[in-house]
Amino acid sequence: MAAEAPWWSHAVFYQVYPRSFADSNGDGVGDLDGLADRLDHLVDLGVDAIWINPVTVSPMADHGYDVADPRDIDPLFGGMAAFERLIAAAHQRGIKVTMDVVPNHTSSAHPWFQAALAAGAGTDARQRYFFRDGRGERGELPPNNWKSVFGGPAWTRVVEPDGNPGQWYLHLFDSEQPDLNWDNPEVFDDFEKTLRFWLERGVDGFRIDVAHGMAKPEGLPDAPESDISVLHHSDDDPRFNRPHVHAIHRDIRTVMDDYPEAVTVGEVWVRDNAQWAEYVRPDELHLGFNFRLTRTDFEVGEIRDAVQNSLEAAALEDATPTWTLSNHDVGREVTRYGGGEVGLSRARAMAMLMLALPGAVFIYNGEELGLPDMDLPDEVLQDPTWERSGHTDRGRDRCRVPIPWSGDTPPFGFSTNADTWLPMPADWAGLTVEKQRADPESTLSFFRRMIEIRSDRNEFDGTQIDWLAAPADVLIFRRRGGGLVCALNASGVPVPLPPGELILCSAPLRDGQLPPDAAAWLV
Numbered sequence: 001m002a003a004e005a006p007w008w009s010h011a012v013f014y015q016v017y018p019r020s021f022a023d024s025n026g027d028g029v030g031d032l033d034g035l036a037d038r039l040d041h042l043v044d045l046g047v048d049a050i051w052i053n054p055v056t057v058s059p060m061a062d063h064g065y066d067v068a069d070p071r072d073i074d075p076l077f078g079g080m081a082a083f084e085r086l087i088a089a090a091h092q093r094g095i096k097v098t099m100d101v102v103p104n105h106t107s108s109a110h111p112w113f114q115a116a117l118a119a120g121a122g123t124d125a126r127q128r129y130f131f132r133d134g135r136g137e138r139g140e141l142p143p144n145n146w147k148s149v150f151g152g153p154a155w156t157r158v159v160e161p162d163g164n165p166g167q168w169y170l171h172l173f174d175s176e177q178p179d180l181n182w183d184n185p186e187v188f189d190d191f192e193k194t195l196r197f198w199l200e201r202g203v204d205g206f207r208i209d210v211a212h213g214m215a216k217p218e219g220l221p222d223a224p225e226s227d228i229s230v231l232h233h234s235d236d237d238p239r240f241n242r243p244h245v246h247a248i249h250r251d252i253r254t255v256m257d258d259y260p261e262a263v264t265v266g267e268v269w270v271r272d273n274a275q276w277a278e279y280v281r282p283d284e285l286h287l288g289f290n291f292r293l294t295r296t297d298f299e300v301g302e303i304r305d306a307v308q309n310s311l312e313a314a315a316l317e318d319a320t321p322t323w324t325l326s327n328h329d330v331g332r333e334v335t336r337y338g339g340g341e342v343g344l345s346r347a348r349a350m351a352m353l354m355l356a357l358p359g360a361v362f363i364y365n366g367e368e369l370g371l372p373d374m375d376l377p378d379e380v381l382q383d384p385t386w387e388r389s390g391h392t393d394r395g396r397d398r399c400r401v402p403i404p405w406s407g408d409t410p411p412f413g414f415s416t417n418a419d420t421w422l423p424m425p426a427d428w429a430g431l432t433v434e435k436q437r438a439d440p441e442s443t444l445s446f447f448r449r450m451i452e453i454r455s456d457r458n459e460f461d462g463t464q465i466d467w468l469a470a471p472a473d474v475l476i477f478r479r480r481g482g483g484l485v486c487a488l489n490a491s492g493v494p495v496p497l498p499p500g501e502l503i504l505c506s507a508p509l510r511d512g513q514l515p516p517d518a519a520a521w522l523v
Contacts, residue, residue, distance in 0.1 A: 152389070
């Protein structure tokens, strides 16, 4: 008898950016009690699990990805008691809870880093990070040419305990996020404590931030200048994707194997299929984000290549494919696909395509409402990329604006405080959960129907797809084993539907045909 597939292999995960989901205490920032109060929205949506962006103790230089205490919840989000309430409330509703962990770096406020600053050069405390002497006659130049992912140099010089300029420390992200030295065994020992701490408290798994990071090349050599740009890097960039990162993931998996129902999903920004697949070998990550769909335009060739490449990469290790169209780092698809009604139509069509594919699916909060990116004024931008890039890259705040729940004016039920951490646009009045719930033709109602059909019908069985013959600028595939057919029309004219019984369409048919910028499911 074949073993039952793990729950996460076909799950719909819902990503919660907690600052932007729901505010329970009126400070203008979303929190865990706000999330717990809104869980019934996720029950109605039909998701299986939530992934929560970082909520551990942090000075919030990078909105929680600068962790000062990985085993406690920040008071901004309600503290540990609120997290325990959330876990209980979610599990009571049959929703699993996964949380972000950040192994590549800590906050500069972390006790380890503060101890390293106080201890001085050459001490054991500095071996947990990458402290190096500078180049130049007086050590005034950084140790190498590495740049921060957020812009600017990846090195910051410290003032030593004697008051003089001294060594430099490495930070691939913000200067308040010093990189950990995973060659030091204390680092894994502490990370294991963090994993077990949360697993023992009922967490169902982790999204591992920068899962292709952690390992650094010996000697920290200079990087080719062509490989360095803000928020992007190549597979052979010496800062990331080093071969010995896999030993770290094998060690992490030994911990996770003590909790067989729990899952790890890695943030793996690696394009080469063979290299990407190494992260989801049977003794490493359970799931790995393959971000190809977040990088495609609404164009049949690009979409098909992204899907096929992702399936082939996962198949190299017989792993579960993982799909997502957007997240807190990637602009929202409504805007990416052209904005306005065209962008929304295309986003709905792509959601159908994504949910028709085998594997795990991640939906970013607000995606089910058809939210666009927002053009925010300079003075409210908070992403460290904005400052570190010298105001050349506006960062990721545009896709992090709080969720509109109800009412006709900001803050739309997100908070009782109109001064929300990022401003909410007045023209979102028609996009609130309240309005969309009452409209059977809304994007929210559409998402609910999609997820319900996907979970209820055995036509979505099978782990492979077959591409079918299709007109120009149209994609059609069938789920092998289940038989579902998905058609997506990226042409400018209506096209005939493939044979079968229509069970859902992202837009009304035109004279019995699939309109442009639309998708359909048939059985």
